[in-house]
Every structure is written in C-alpha cells, then in structure tokens.
Amino acid sequence: MIPKRMDAFLHERLPDRTWENRLICDDGCCFLEFNALDIDRLSRLGIEVDNLGPRLVVCMWDEKSPLEVGGYLIVDNLAMGNPSMGGIRMMPDISPSVIHNLARGMTLKNAAANLPFGGGKAGIVADRQLTPEAHTEVVRCFARLLRRYISIFLPGPDVGTNDADMKTIAIENGLDCVVSKPVDMGGNRIDQLGAAAGGLVIALQALLEEMPRLRSLPQFAGLKLPHPNQLSVLIQGYGAVGAHTSCIIQERIPGARVIGASDIHGYLYSAEGLPVDQLFHLWQEHGAVTRNYYQEHLLTPEGLILPTKYGTNPDDLLRESAFCLIPAAPISNYLDTEATTRPSMTVKHMGDWSVIIEGANTYSPDPVRKTARARMERAVYRQQGVLIATDYLVNSGGVIFAAQEQLIKTPGALRIPDDLLGNRHEVDSWLQQQADELADLAEKRRKAAEVAREEVIRRNMSELVDLLLSDADMLPCEAAERISVRRIASRERDRKAAEIMVPISTISMDSTVQQAAILLVEAESPLLAVLDRDGALAGIVTEWDITRATALGSPDDQPLGEIMSRQVIAANPSDSLLEVIQNLENHEISALPVVERGCVEGMITADLLARKSLMRLLQTDID
Secondary structure, rough: OOOHHHHHHHHHHHHHHHHHEEEEEEEEEEOOOEEEHHHHHHHHHHOOOOOOOEEEEEEEOOOOOOOOOOOEEEEEEEEOOOEEEEEEEEEEOOOHHHHHHHHHHHHHHHHHHOOEEEEEEEEEEEOOOOOOOOOOHHHHHHHHHHHHHOEEEEEEEEEOOOOHHHHHHHHHHHHHOOOHHHHHHEEEHHHHOHHHHHHHHHHHHHHHHHHHHHOOOHOOOOOOOOOOHEEEEEEOOHHHHHHHHHHHHHHOOOOOOEEEEOOEEEEEOOOOOOOOOHHHHHHHHOOOHHHHHHHHHHHHOOEEEEEOOOEEEEEEEHHHOEEEEOOOOOOOEEOOOOOOOOOOEEEEHHOOOOOEOOOOOOOOOOOHHHHHHHHHHHHHHHHHEEEEEHHHHOOOOOHHHHHHHHOOOOOOHHHHHHHHHOOOHHHHHHHHHHHHHHHHHHHHHOOOOOHHHHHHHHHHHHHHHHHHHOOOOOOHHHHHOOOOOOOHHHHHHHEEEEHHOOOOOOEEEEHHHHHHHHHHHHHHOOEEEEEEEOOOOEEEHHHHHHHHHHHOOOOOOOOOOHEEOOOOOOOOOOEEHHHHHHHHHHOOOOOEEEEOOOEEEEEEHHHHHHHHHHHHHHOOOOO
C-alpha cells in the first residue's frame, strides 16, 4: 500500500495520464520511472534537470505490505562509474527534491573521492517511531523494491537507517548489492567504525598544515593557528558522526578540546573542554546526550549549576567561539546572512571561528539555495576570513569505506547462495559457518579504507587551498565543485555510448503514421526506432517526418515504412562520448540511436548531453 503522504504528493503533482502511461506493477511492487528527458514531469516533482542529471527518478511502493512501504530512488549521474552509490534515508517527510539534492551531493562526493561510482540516493517515507520489528519489516520490503535496480544503485545507511538495516537488505538481495554491512558479512560498518567522522578529523589535521598558505589573501593576513593543545572545536549535532568525531579528535590530536556540542534537546559548552568519554557513552546508551548530561552531572544536590553551560536551544551553540566549527546535524542551512531563510544562526550572531568543516550534507543544486550559499560564503569566508571545507570534500570517509566492499571483491565462496536469500535464519546460520573468512575479509577492507581515506581527504584539502589561492574571488563552494567536476570530466573522456544512452521507443514498419505520432507524443521522445519483422533496425521516424507527411497530405493510415528515414546515423555502444558529440554536431541532428549488429540498444540526445556545456566540461584543464 502506498504511504498516504506519498500518495497525496504524487497525485497532486502528476496527471492521470502519467499514471496510466508510466505505472509499472510486478508482483505487488509498483514503480513510476522518469529519466532526464522527462523535464516537465520532473519539474512537477520539484526536480530541475541540468547538465549532470538526474539520470533516473523512481517513485516506488509495495502494494502487498500493510505497513505502507514506499519511497524514492534517484540515480543522479553515472559519469564516475556504474552503479551509483548512496545512502537510504528514512523520514516521514521525504520528497523527491530532497532525495535529488542528496543524490547530487553523492555525485560530487564520489567524484571528489575519485571513486568509480556514480551518485545516487534513496528515501523511505516512514515514521521514525516504528517498533524495531516494524522498522526491520519496512526495510525488508524496501529491499524488495530496490531489487529491480541492483545493477544501477548500491545502497548504504543514512539518517534513519544503519548497518543492521544494510544486513537486512543483503539477506534479501545478496552481499554485493549493498554496502556498509556488519563485520559478520565482511562489511566495513560505516557507523560502527566512525568512517565519516574520521575523515572530518583528517581534514582538520590537513588544514592546520595547509592554512598558513592562505595568509597571502587579505582576509587571512592575521590568521593565527593554535598549538594542538589549544585547539578548540564545536560540534553541531552529537549524533553518529558528531559523537565519533569527538572521540577521534582526542585520539588523533592529543590536547585538542571539544568545548561545545549540541543535539535535539539543547547544547553543552565548557571553555575547558567537555568530558568526551562520558558524552560518547551517554550517546551510545540514550541517543541524545545534552539534557541527560545536564540532569545527571551538572545539577548538584543543592540545585547549583557547575561551570559547564547548558542551554535548551541547540542553535545557540553557534553563538559560541572556537577555532573550528563542525556542523554534523542533518541541517543544510546552518548559517546564512538572512534570517528569512530560517538558518540555525545568522552570520551577524555567529561566534568567532577560523575554519568550518562540514560533517553534514549541505550541498544543493537548487538555484535558490546555491545563491543563498554563495551569499553566506561571501560574508563568512571573504569578509571574515573563515575557511569553509565543503561537505563532500571532507565527509566522504563513509563512502570511501563503503567502496572497499566493491573494490575488494567478495570471493564466490563467500557469497550467500541464491536459494537462501530472503530467509534470515538460514542466512545467519550460513554466515556463522563462514565467520572466520568473512572477518578476515572485513579486516582487509578496513585497512584499505583507512589508507584511501587519509590520501583522498588530504589531497582534497590541498587542492581546495590551491584553488582559493589561484583566484582571490573564488568561493570555497566554487572551488569544491571544481574539484569534483575535474574528476568527472576526466572520467567523461573515457565513457562509452552504452553508459549514457537512455531507452528508446520502438515501432514496427507496419504501423501507421498516426500510431507513430501518438507514440512520439506519449514518449516525449525526439525519435522512434522503426523495426522490421525480424526486430532489426529498419529506419527512424522523427517529429519532422510526421510533420512533412502531414504537409504533403499523407493519410493517417499510411504505413510508417513509406515515410521513415532509412539512412540512419547511429552510434555503436563502444563509441566514446566525444565521438557521439561529434556525430551529433557534424550531421546537425538532435538525437541518434545506439545500435549493435542491427539491434537497437537505446538512444542519445543532444538534450541529454547538454552538448555545449559538456564540451566545455570535457575540455576543462584537468591537470
């Protein structure tokens, strides 16, 4: 049954004709699929198509489940490689536009990490207050929906899901169809190991080494870097990332102090440093820490409050000063110059910081939000001299760890037998038999991940400073995007037609002109592939062919074979992206089919490529 919130949202935005033409149902699993050519339909869902994507948008739900299981999958871009990789977020108010923002962030994050995976994201529309049993059942049903897309999307954990949920998905779909699995599946358990948090601390260490170079910029002329034992940090959002970050800071930078932390119930602040070990244990036990710590440790029997400060408004943490702020709460708009956008704090009232390292996902391709981001950075970076390390450059530790589960392959003997999939009891029994081998595999992946994370994030921080020094007018968000686009451009040079083509509508030669016209309108496609009786390509028909036939007075029932174009300009699946673009431009056509040995595989359009922008992208200096 489709979730009520999702049902109301989709029916309000999509006309009945779309439901009639696009709804796919298979054994209770229902899907509405859209691609980059569905510009109008995606706009109705709050998604704007641009040069990077999205490639695939799916609204899906399980008609059989009484728990109203449904959600969205967005594969944004596959330039870095196929499949895409990204987390599954579970929240009651998830929308396609939110998932698209997150998917775009994954495109840039995976590119910044130089991983051979595209960017994608999924969202489950569900209440957060489910019982553990209901939560697991929702994840299991959603895994059933994702099975259709296992060749193009690798899920991992995100807000509302965890490593245990990834185990549920693996039990349903197989070990290699999900990442961040527990150690008993050979996984790199992102949450348990604090993979993303470790990357934030590496970024902080790297920037302490790189930031002296910024003194040549006017806003950093008076920059003072603290000795490690004077280093102070604020953490907005003491959740999985924030809690692990606090511990790893103390491990990797002895003497550094976490002087402030916030969660949903408020914030704690102590200039001398918070007791990180106590807070971490409280987080493990209760999830939220600030109120519990206040009640258990800050109130004396006489009711006097000890020097550590506790406030009930978590946003007030951002009024405090420290060398480094780490936003790690699921709040994209943590800072802005305008109060009208409802940020956690306005720039006017923020504390004094030298660097912001974004642990939370803040990026959005939405033009309004990008404008607001640039406005904030002009005030914070350019005017106040606060360096901002953009989220996807520094919080990629999780995806780097997750990627090792694909880069270091699972041996065939350690893959769950197909006949056991879906049976949790049988799978657990089988895993116990392979426990030693899977533990060794997990350890091998962990070590590889730690090396890769250190290398990638240090390189990103060096490149960030290089770019900011190369152009005094460049903002950190612009520099970060350039780093990722360079990597995407490098991969684009090597991509093949088969990797970027989209499905093409086909029609038989015996069909009529009228039938072709109807199909062109319904498919919103620039062309149709016309097939002979053996299913091989015989020609193509375009809107121009239909218009010309109508102008010449051709009857509606005229056979399509009499008006189609028989001289077809086509691409081979192995053609390079540049070869495809040159074909489109040399022949002055807007689309062409992808054909191999007479069999039509798909099509590529100029709109899909956004060829002028793409040519500039491909010609970008990537050295």
